[in-house]
Amino acid sequence: MxxxxxxxxxxxxxxxxxxxxxxxxxxxxxxxxxxxxxxxxxxxxxxxxxxxxxxxxxxxxxxxxxxxxxxxxxxxxxxxxxxxxxxxxxxxxxxxxxxxxxxxxxxxxxxxxxxxxxxxxxxxxxxxxxxxxxxxxxxxxxxxxxxxxxxxxxxxxxxxxxxxxxxxxxLRPFDNATPSLREISSPANSPIVGLIGRLATEKGVDIFLRAAARVLAELPATKFVVIGEGPDREQLELLIDELQIRKNVFMLGRRDDMPGVYASLDIMVSASRHEGLPMAILEGMASSRPVVATAVGAVPDVIADGRTGVLVPSENVEALAAKIVTLLNDQTQRDSLGVAAKKLIEKEFxxxxxxxxxxxxxxxxxxxxxxxxxxxxxxxxxxxxxx
Incomplete structure (x- = not known):
């Protein structure tokens, strides 16, 4: 055919x-x-x-x-x-x-x-x-x-x-990929939290940045990366400056080394206001990343809260920041979520x-x-x- x-x-x-x-x-x-x-x-x-x-x-x-x-x-x-x-x-x-x-x-x-x-x-x-x-x-x-x-x-x-x-x-490109963003965490080996998506209102990148500011108040060494391009880039850059988090946030645009990007993350975030079933979430889970995501669209069909990832309400900056802080402080839970996430993707996605x-x-x-x-x-x- x-x-x-x-x-x-x-x-x-x-x-x-x-x-x-x-x-x-x-x-x-x-x-x-x-x-x-x-x-x-x-x-x-x-x-x-x-x-x-x-x-x-x-x-x-x-x-x-x-x-x-x-x-x-x-x-x-x-x-x-x-x-x-x-x-x-x-x-x-x-x-x-x-x-x-x-x-x-x-x-x-x-x-x-x-x-x-x-x-x-x-x-x-x-x-x-x-x-x-x-x-x-x-x-x-x-x-x-x-x-x-x-x-x-x-x-x-x-x-x-x-x-x-x-x-x-x-699944093949995400097996044992070599991290490609670790220079961002040097010299202190700081944790990296990332969002992958189009820079547009529906993806909630502004929510992610506001949550980043709250996380940094507790864990100031954390680095945040945003991968993607889109129509909201200029206003998001202005928001970064307004929140005074420029030194900890990296807007990296479109990348051709996505398996390495996922492998670099300690936590992956999806802060979307609206979604179908995001490929970025599936790819992050295939990379054994712990994912914190808003419970929108079909996301709850793939993320079982507390088992294969963590769910938060949409447009809730406080809840998103709190879950990120909890995971950053608990390596064991991050590892457990990542292993369960990959097993699910291998079986069903x-x-x-x-x-x-x-x-x-x-x-x-x-x-x-x-x-x-x-x-x-x-x-x-x-x-x-x-x-």
Whole structure:
């Protein structure tokens, strides 16, 4: 089976990691995965295309100029035909909408993964609403959490077309990785607490920084790192100065050595206000890191509080800071949580398991499309006989 993934990428984040993990697993089997990545004129974000190409995964750029580019549907049709795709798998509202208009009369089934929606402003809310309307016409729609599934059902997507597939990761890069940030903790061998995520409101980086200030009041040698880029960087830099924690906080941007980054952390934090199932949490747990995370989206499905990690309420600076301090003062608990976290990821959140779930959905989507086509032909023949 040939699967063509289409995405308008905003950088190397959760959806991109899912695509790469699945592509590697598919290409190591009898199936094949191909990427179509939007090259947006205003903000190309071609890191996924570059990463896929470097890993030997076939990837094509889809030129897109402006908010609406009427050439994109034909580009997608041509790419689907050129690659002889059996399935076109869209990721994100932009890909969903363009793929629908490109292939709505095609024999190629459309599948979408809804990683999540962040309705932070009116424009994004409208895009999300349009996306959920379009998805009613897809052969199958995948939600990464129950929250996303419920939003799809509320929007009118048929229950039998909505599936939940938990994200999965390739565990190999995170086994025995060499720490790459330890120079930050020198010369005092200070503990490092890290957050990995897009610098945007939904990720709660501001909450993390405010919690960092409270932790530093008790444990002043602690270092804090933030990995990622995004639209809120400038205001977050201003907040660091306002909190007077500049010498202990490192905004490291996007990194290409993530296994080494995770291996460097004494504690990993996810302070999100809204989430699906963050890949960063899964990767941190696969690296045997103790994770402190807000109990949002599908996070409680993977973190059992006190057993495989620690949960705190969202937007609660005091609770987040208190849990970080507790763990920093208890090496034994950190080690225990890290070991349990890795065991859980190995058992339930592997890329192999995720890919097997998707292959089952692809098979169903192809069967549904074939049955629909057969029904349409039968109806046309029947109508012809009655004339």
């Amino acid at each position: 040939k699967i063509l993934h289409i995405i308008s990428s905003g950088g190397m984040y959760g959806a991109e990691a899912v695509i790469l993990n699945m592509s590697r697993t598919l290409n190591e089997s009898s199936h094949s995965s191909i990427l179509g990545v939007f090259s947006n004129s205003a903000n190309p974000n071609l890191q996924l295309h570059a990463a896929a190409t470097a890993q030997g995964i076939e990837s094509h750029l889809i030129s897109c100029t402006g908010q609406i580019d009427r050439t994109v549907p034909s580009s997608i049709r041509e790419l689907a035909a050129h690659t002889n795709a059996d399935i076109v798998h869209a990721h994100g509202y932009k890909a969903d909408i363009y793929c629908y208009f490109a292939l709505r009369t095609s024999d190629v089934p459309l599948v979408s993964t809804c990683h999540t929606w962040y309705d932070n402003d009116l424009t994004v809310s409208l895009y999300g609403a349009a996306d959920r309307f379009i998805l009613r016409n897809y052969a199958a729609v995948v939600a990464v959490s129950e929250d996303v599934r419920q939003r799809l059902l509320k929007a009118g997507v048929r229950k039998d077309e909505v599936h939940i597939v938990r994200n999965g990761i390739d 592997s890329a192999a398991r995720m890919t097997a779930d998707y292959l089952h959905i692809y098979d169903q989507a192809i069967m549904t499309k074939e049955q629909y086509a057969a029904g349409a032909i039968s109806s046309a023949i029947s109508q012809g006989k009655t004339k």
